[in-house]
Amino acid sequence: MHATEMLIRRLRVDTHLSEDDAQALKSLPVHVREFPADTPIVLEGDRPSQCCLVMNGFACRSKVVMQGERQILSFHIPGDIPDLQSLFLKIMDHDLATISPATLGFIDHAALRALIDAHPAIARALWRETLIDAAIFREWIVNMGVRPAAARMAHLLAEVRSRMAAIGLVHDKEFEFPVTQAKLGEALGLSTVHVNRVLQAFRAEHVLDLKKNTVTITDYEKVVAAAGFDDSYLHRSRNDPPA
Amino acid sequence: MHATEMLIRRLRVDTHLSEDDAQALKSLPVHVREFPADTPIVLEGDRPSQCCLVMNGFACRSKVVMQGERQILSFHIPGDIPDLQSLFLKIMDHDLATISPATLGFIDHAALRALIDAHPAIARALWRETLIDAAIFREWIVNMGVRPAAARMAHLLAEVRSRMAAIGLVHDKEFEFPVTQAKLGEALGLSTVHVNRVLQAFRAEHVLDLKKNTVTITDYEKVVAAAGFDDSYLHRSRNDPPA
DNA sequence: CGATTTGTTGACTAATATCAAACTGTGTGG
DNA sequence: CCACACAGTTTGATATTAGTCAACAAATCG
Numbered sequence: 001m002h003a004t005e006m007l008i009r010r011l012r013v014d015t016h017l018s019e020d021d022a023q024a025l026k027s028l029p030v031h032v033r034e035f036p037a038d039t040p041i042v043l044e045g046d047r048p049s050q051c052c053l054v055m056n057g058f059a060c061r062s063k064v065v066m067q068g069e070r071q072i073l074s075f076h077i078p079g080d081i082p083d084l085q086s087l088f089l090k091i092m093d094h095d096l097a098t099i100s101p102a103t104l105g106f107i108d109h110a111a112l113r114a115l116i117d118a119h120p121a122i123a124r125a126l127w128r129e130t131l132i133d134a135a136i137f138r139e140w141i142v143n144m145g146v147r148p149a150a151a152r153m154a155h156l157l158a159e160v161r162s163r164m165a166a167i168g169l170v171h172d173k174e175f176e177f178p179v180t181q182a183k184l185g186e187a188l189g190l191s192t193v194h195v196n197r198v199l200q201a202f203r204a205e206h207v208l209d210l211k212k213n214t215v216t217i218t219d220y221e222k223v224v225a226a227a228g229f230d231d232s233y234l235h236r237s238r239n240d241p242p243a
Numbered sequence: 244m245h246a247t248e249m250l251i252r253r254l255r256v257d258t259h260l261s262e263d264d265a266q267a268l269k270s271l272p273v274h275v276r277e278f279p280a281d282t283p284i285v286l287e288g289d290r291p292s293q294c295c296l297v298m299n300g301f302a303c304r305s306k307v308v309m310q311g312e313r314q315i316l317s318f319h320i321p322g323d324i325p326d327l328q329s330l331f332l333k334i335m336d337h338d339l340a341t342i343s344p345a346t347l348g349f350i351d352h353a354a355l356r357a358l359i360d361a362h363p364a365i366a367r368a369l370w371r372e373t374l375i376d377a378a379i380f381r382e383w384i385v386n387m388g389v390r391p392a393a394a395r396m397a398h399l400l401a402e403v404r405s406r407m408a409a410i411g412l413v414h415d416k417e418f419e420f421p422v423t424q425a426k427l428g429e430a431l432g433l434s435t436v437h438v439n440r441v442l443q444a445f446r447a448e449h450v451l452d453l454k455k456n457t458v459t460i461t462d463y464e465k466v467v468a469a470a471g472f473d474d475s476y477l478h479r480s481r482n483d484p485p486a
Numbered sequence: 487c488g489a490t491t492t493g494t495t496g497a498c499t500a501a502t503a504t505c506a507a508a509c510t511g512t513g514t515g516g
Numbered sequence: 517c518c519a520c521a522c523a524g525t526t527t528g529a530t531a532t533t534a535g536t537c538a539a540c541a542a543a544t545c546g
Contacts, residue, residue, distance in 0.1 A: 063382075
């Protein structure tokens, strides 16, 4: 799919865009590039001059603390614009990298700014995307703060499943999620060993499985119950009818 | 100080606003109300029709999970607009409440939307505020994920100190922070007992103290070192000169 | 096919939670 | 002014969760 069509479809999930807005988006110049797995896109301290649309594959944002430990802050799936905040926060305060081979579309800040100034509806749609991004961070904080390891992992996988489902990428209880146990640990604030043990417990209870970059959620009800998962923080449009 | 002046000053810290923009902000109708301590302002599930500016006192955002545990997501100090996201995310996905007696200024969404449409610079300034909000959440995730209890607490207090300093509310190594040990625990994902013990350790080493709603940072260098605190995620303007 | 990354296991340790009790301090009504 | 109530803090003992280390097995990649 073409990058700008993808963007239009994504923004229209939550916000009404006129044909005029859509045309304007369609004429946005996008520079498409292929990235191998585990490759940095932008790093903390950078001053990017473009935003990045994930067209294919997966990415994650992370931050390293001086002791060399890394905290993964978010995972990104096709359709996401993981560094949209760089449009107004000049200096990156975290890293963005692929976690699988990925196709990325780069859009110049200048072009995006011009579009925003000329099309208030597009501005709102993008602003809203950054606000949902923040809502996901909030839930991530809850996850780390109050949930024990198993619930935390269940919650993360339920969220990724939910977001993948929204773009039609969940098939037959399965979805692609190219994450190693080590990376899951970095995301959840758990050691690799503990991640492994929690995963085994889920497998033993036939709740879920993760292998070969694929998550299989055998018993979705149990996952939701274990995680206390409620997707309202994702602010899907059905929850938020227009004002 | 008048609410709109406060807002103008706040937005001008990071963004250039013309006299025209400032005048427009000044004419924004603000409804000022006093709140006692520990009083909800908006709750999860609400559909607020106004945003709230903290003029005096302190607030926090939090989320409760079904087991009744509460995770505090952020603390808010005078000048903050803790629920600015409600302008575009109709349904609150978390609670907002005072933690001390507070003076709050309420601004109608409708008025704010009109202002945004007419004044792109104000829109950007507000958007930027929500992006910094998200940046703080990201660092909070790092805090919960990789830092042990003492470092985590040091980081939180260093952040609050930094934000209080920015509005001139740090005096003589002290600043007001009306938080109980129980609330600190809810913010940091620690039990009250553990918070107490960590605090005692800091006291014993003459690093910092927290009593009577006041934080005293005796040895700021040690706090920064223990926390690995680096304020660049707060995106102060000196780090982000205009494009 | 060897080399490297990823996953798995067991034994042990460290960090933090839990529980229950006692001890502040502060404000209130008698 | 005292006594009581209450919210907040402190303490000790014990339990639990998750981390560390080290070795090995399995999968993946060139």
